Amino acid sequence: MKDYHDPATSRPIWASGLILAVLAAVCTALVAYTNRYAAPLIAANEQKYLERSLQPVIAGIPYTGKLSESTIVIDTPHALPGREPVTVYRVFSDDGPVAALFVVTAMDGYSGPIRLLIGIDFRGHLTRVRVLQHRETPGLGDAIDSTRSDWIDQFDGASLESPPRDEWAIRRDGGQFDQLTGASITPRAVVKAIKATLVYFEVHREAVFAPPVTGTTNDNER
């Protein structure tokens, strides 16, 4: 059987394959080379971004090193909110553990999961809570976002003692926390997730701060 020839160039079809293969190799090399240049810069950027997004939650408590320096991942199944493994950023000072920053997911938001960054100091008091990601209704549920309203600030300093454990709910449910006008599912989900995280911390505090204390840098997250 005769080779297929391009009528215009009368070159056989295998030559086309060869051209494509060579081009593919050249293009791959181009991408690989760019990646080799960019990868360290990208890693540094991500580290910086992570550090910057963790910063508000530590609320000015002194610490040493970097916030993202010592992370652990709590695998499923766990008692924390969400169905995914939970990353915990552990913060230390020279005197020992200072705080733990949990990235948890409240699964029962009004429209989809709400990712929360919850800072808890060593005594079990919240340092600060921030919403990392949500799809709540603009103008109603999105007030949980610190850029939209200061609703989330009411959790600063709260613990399982104040308000008492059974008052960890929004007002409408007989609790201590403000709800949002026109939205109760969203704040309910957030309060529930924060409470669950505090309870988890209370029970597992030793394990959360257990060694290895340093050197387990994990910058694959976020």
Next chain:
Amino acid sequence: MSADNGILQTLRTGLWDDNPGLVQLLGLCPLLAVTTSFVNGLGLGIATLAVMALSNTLISATRRWIRREIRIPMYVLIIASLVTCIELLFKAWFPDLDRSLGIFIPLIVTNCTIVARAEVFASRNPVAASLADGVAMGAGFAALLCAVGLFREFVGQGTLFARLDMLLGGEPMPGIVLADGGFLLAILPPGAFLSLALAVAAKNYLDLRRRRSDQADLRHSERPRSREDGA
């Protein structure tokens, strides 16, 4: 449109006469999606311009090996690799801007203007002309992105040139704040369609007006000549 029209004519074609967004109405998805602010539009504009210039150059440089039956896979390979490189560089150099543009940087690969220029121009013209064509078309697209971004940011947010630090680095820049808040519709998706429609209408209006005045000039200058002809 051929290679010997000169750089100026090429630029004019890309920026105005045959603007990819305004006239060819290509690449509208990223155009509508990212132009919520000037800096977003500028960022995607730069990325698209870079990809277009480089892809036109590369395709023109390799055009003697391009064969009809494999030309589309070749374009796809070249364009996809270039977009990946640009994406990596954006992540390395402008991380905040990359985060703000999100998926639309990798999606430059689907911008049909790029493959259209490869097919119509770069695969049949010398390298220099193809580079000029890529730059012109990219600049035309980028200019439209910037204009729509500027307009939507101004109407929707009451600011101009906010967050230019995402491109330039340094501390967050608030830009020129003209009003506290704005008409939210402009930032939302319908605002994108309305803004683009206004831009297309404005271009057509300007063209129409110019054509009318050209015709008027022509009539004036033709009358004496026709008399001469008749004489």
